[in-house]
Amino acid sequence: AQSVTQLGSHVSVSEGALVLLRCNYSSSVPPYLFWYVQYPNQGLQLLLKYTSAATLVKGINGFEAEFKKSETSFHLTKPSAHMSDAAEYFCAVSGAIQGAQKLVFGQGTRLTINP
Amino acid sequence: GAVVSQHPSWVICKSGTSVKIECRSLDFQATTMFWYRQFPKQSLMLMATSNEGSKATYEQGVEKDKFLINHASLTLSTLTVTSAHPEDSSFYICSTGTGSISPSNPQHFGDGTRLSIL
Numbered sequence: 001a002q003s004v005t006q007l008g009s010h011v012s013v014s015e016g017a018l019v020l021l022r023c024n025y026s027s028s029v030p031p032y033l034f035w036y037v038q039y040p041n042q043g044l045q046l047l048l049k050y051t052s053a054a055t056l057v058k059g060i061n062g063f064e065a066e067f068k069k070s071e072t073s074f075h076l077t078k079p080s081a082h083m084s085d086a087a088e089y090f091c092a093v094s095g096a097i098q099g100a101q102k103l104v105f106g107q108g109t110r111l112t113i114n115p
Numbered sequence: 116g117a118v119v120s121q122h123p124s125w126v127i128c129k130s131g132t133s134v135k136i137e138c139r140s141l142d143f144q145a146t147t148m149f150w151y152r153q154f155p156k157q158s159l160m161l162m163a164t165s166n167e168g169s170k171a172t173y174e175q176g177v178e179k180d181k182f183l184i185n186h187a188s189l190t191l192s193t194l195t196v197t198s199a200h201p202e203d204s205s206f207y208i209c210s211t212g213t214g215s216i217s218p219s220n221p222q223h224f225g226d227g228t229r230l231s232i233l
Contacts, residue, residue: 032219034221036224041124041206041226041227041229042226042227043119043121043208043210043224043225043226043227044159044208044210044224045224046221046222046223049219049221051219052219090158090159094219102149102161102164103149103161103222105158105159106158107157107158108156108157108158110156
């Protein structure tokens, strides 16, 4: 089976500071990894995805994530936080063993930006 | 623009009634759609995979007679919560697969439906 663990249910940073949201995965097959963002009372918006083409993946809104197989990690970073980044962030994994496109989500990390 | 449209965004109804939620794929034909449930401050839980022209595949523990899914066209899937009770109150989100059916293709999500049963 596949699983995702997001370390830290709540992360708080100051505006302009580095954002680091942690995600570790478990998968018996090569994983496909995704980061999604959810604003209050809305669905999920794709930030970026890893599909084995490159280990460093750049996404929207200045976010990027690096796939590290040795650490089974896919942490999300942004060099300088903006107030508009405050939201819930979900890491997710999919793979052939689950059926095409079925996603398993992590528990989510709520990002708060302090002025 | 929005790829997936979900309606209604918010519904309040009395216990015992049935509620239908629609999920429309706006930009492409979706042979597969997914229905999730999200409790407050929690992650998304996959309820079922909706397949166009065939029966939905339900996840373990999800009552298929309680949560009826219909995917009669390539652009529309519906979730009906039958005889809803307060414990069914939740945030329901649909999503569609994109492009070919492949685990590397991301899903696009609707904006969700907040269901409150009184």
